Amino acid sequence: MIITLGTLALASALFISGKIRSDLVAIGSLVVLMLFQILTPGEALSGFSNSVVIMMIGLFVVGGGIFQTGLAKMASRQLLQLAGTSETRLLIMVMLVTSVIGAFVSNTGTVAVMLPVVVSLAMSARTNPGQLLMPLAFASSLGGMLTLIGTPPNLVIQETLQNAGYGSLSFFSFTPIGLVSIATGIVAMLFLRRFLPKNDEDGDKKHNGRTLKELARKYQLSRNLFRIQVGADSPIQTKTLLELNIPASFGINVIEIRRKTSAKNQFFKTINQEIAGPGTVIQEDDILYVNGTFEHAQRFAETYGLVLLDRQAPENQPPASAERYATHDVGIAEVMLTPNSRLIGQLVKQSGFREKYRINILGIQRKEQYLLHNLKEEKMRFGDALLVQGTWKDIALLAAEQADVVVVGQPVEESRKVTMDHKAPIAAGIMLLMVLLLITELIPAVASVMIAAVLMVVFGCVRNMEEAYKTVNWESIVLIGGMIPMSIAIEKTGAAKLLSEGLVGSLGGFGPIALLAGVYFTTSILTLFISNTACAVLFAPIALTAAVQLGVSPMPFLFAVSIGASMCFASPFSTPPNALVMSAGRYKFSHYLKVGLPLQLVMGVVMVAVLPYFFPF
Template identity: 80%
Template structure:
């Protein structure tokens, strides 16, 4: 072995140990690898930094943004929620349906994001069906990885082996090249889980409590908001048209609050599906056909409607929407939060009407919790006391400003986090259209794959499926991006120094005499073992050039060997820390390490054995 090869293999060994230990962030390890290879002159600066301009890295950034749009518009949640209802109350039907739905979503967006969206839905379904969530959550995590094998963009290792093949001069893979193998993986996984589920938790061990403040739904329910929320529409003959809320002074005259105004975006859309949602402020001008969301006693709301010739929608004209509920108090722009008065608050002893909440913070007070009492009416004349909890509504931006004010009030919970949980449901059809366009472009290959993904990502931002560019950047898992960009040069170094040839020689000499199938098994199970300790992406980046070199030495087609690398790197179930989805469900499912060994290890082995049988059928040697 020459000096550069020894350095490269030493760096690889140290990096692998650090990846396995988990004590150093994986992206920091990747950057360290890159720097060592550059400082030792094994790679030139251009080669060392080439990973960050690699099409795989750019595609991954775009896919994260597209996935963010799918999640933020509620498209994934709506689709999965509707499909999962078909599962009914049977544990077997639910388990199969959960795995099918999760894998379908996982074929197009990141497995971590898929599990994050599906987890609360599955827990809710489990409790409704009186099933321990632990019976369903591990299959959910495993299905997200199985789904990654259905499409070219389903998981990073798929893109890694595509890049390896293209760089070696072989034909690129089509968008659905993985589909036959992926379907076999999925069918095997579902059947295996049906047998292995006996090892999953069977006894209910209690539910996890909500920490850090009540959720928006809980707040709305606790303060009985829906019992005091009415929709009133402005007609053509109404005398309040073209007037501002300041002029009308409705709270003083009728003791009700107009908390939101819904307005059509265009005359062409006769349904209230695509609407502007804005907090009703003093300067808001009332227009014809506006729908006013009014909070207060029914008698006063009716009196207000009668006085100005308005229509009570909940008793008359339909809005083509379901009746007002908790969600009307919180949208992607507007939210509710609970506020506590501090012991030294200057608001203690003041009347609500003199508190200046609306003028100073631009928020409405919807209710007051005083000990066990909930005060919802005639709030203007209420004197605020220490210990009161106030339910306020305003834009998320104004609630965030209120949260920064710690002198007089303290906002309970994390309103910024709650605002991110809310989805822009009216944008879901747009997100679906953009995703469909991306898939069509990827399948037809009219333009390069990286361009297709980036177009879809840009459209998600332009059409507001991702709230803004800042949110678009937040959807990207930068640790994964830096890890991929930093480790791609390692594969260059492995090839450049001859280390790939050396390792592949060892594999060929030790297993090649037993035939191509034995070598294929060696590549697959070595990759499968290593992926227990390092990320699937890093594993694929390291093994792809080795598998390619071994196949060429054997005079065999590289396709089955590279598919073995991708599948072996992705099918990792035997450890809770080997993939983010496995780790995500551990707490919610109340799993122990032994659960992953009893269920995940046999599943990983079974899929490996099945792949050894079917890979040569789909991709002959």
């Protein structure tokens, strides 16, 4: 028992510190428990064959199909248009729509697909996106309480109840309590939104713009992007970019070359430098788009007898016409790194943006600072917003890669190119079939989810199996599979009985309500520091044993574990959705304390009060 509790304590400390990946901590815990023969190899690996883990994999694939076909974005856009420009109606609609989507897919995926839609809506309504993005993140967690598959802790307590002989929960067992959660969250946010960032008095100057012109102004492209034309007598004609070595000699980067393809076409065809390669030959009348200071661009032009088409522009000059930065083929967009992005900590030159997506990084916004020069040697950090340029097709490919980045600043009229809209009806039919199978219970729940996942791939809602694998958050899967056997060890060694006796001994004398409150708030506090899934896995057997010892139904106590583990709002780093909206909403840690902490406390009080009515002792 001492080894089990010590391993549990160490794992919890490592989860909280975040210095070691959570999946590695889970696997390490299994190894320790096997080495001390507390778990057999079969018991230690049983988590990876658990139906919860298999269902989670299937749900990730189904969610990927819903996102890649644009079904979630299309439905949310139509519903959100009903809100008009009223901030109150907009907040309520955002939270309602997000909650409904969050009932069927992961909260991280829900926020990833809704974030650009909500930012665009805020722009249209002349509302600060910060007024809506934190409610968006919170609503994605609230929506997970609506259905059995809404969030991993729901599946965890279902497994605990089944193993203890209490039967299984239905697909909509959570719905009544979920509706109360959503109603409580919306009402609370209507009062707490006063603490969220408001519109600046000077409006447009600091407005978080997302149109082409606003992005150009925000990143000062008129001051840092220059066009240089190659004349008939220029000595750089017939030379390659590699021979010229422009970045080293002049401190500027040639980000693209535009070349007229025919007299009938008024647009320039963009030839990306990386596509052409270092051996690209400069031709007469080419227009080089260079990124750098005016002085360096001018020196480059004078050295080789080139024509500098742009003059240095004052900072407050209105942005130039959009065609300088974008055509019907080429555009600019703003992207953000996701919390688990593989790009975090990498140098820009190692990111593979050019090699993989044929996209240039023009600038980086880091808090209130804009980095516009010498970007190749800059190391990317979480919270960075990147301004990128490429063809709309390539930007769409980048936007589909939601594991690493989320396209925030892509113009609304181009955002539809990201998804396979013609597959949306098929994805809707598959999702409806999955829900019907889960409701009717004609076949086991895990089979229903796996059938839906396979159909998503077969019918092309997920492009191929490689894309299907990419939709799965494998760190979460390994974490769940590794932590489930921990509950076996806790039960096997009597640790669950010891911990539950402590809860019963300290709170049981005050009645089941006091014990329920203790279970809920202990879980709610712990989930601020470790993942909701790990928290639910650890506390579910403890809550079950405590209820049995007190001689009452374990149902409300296990629901308290699931809800307490999922309702985590007081920290930006406690859940991926909270972290994902932090930079886009321009939030500080204090915003989460002022808004999230009161919401988390209010939610706890309401849940402790209503749980016994839905699930009597």
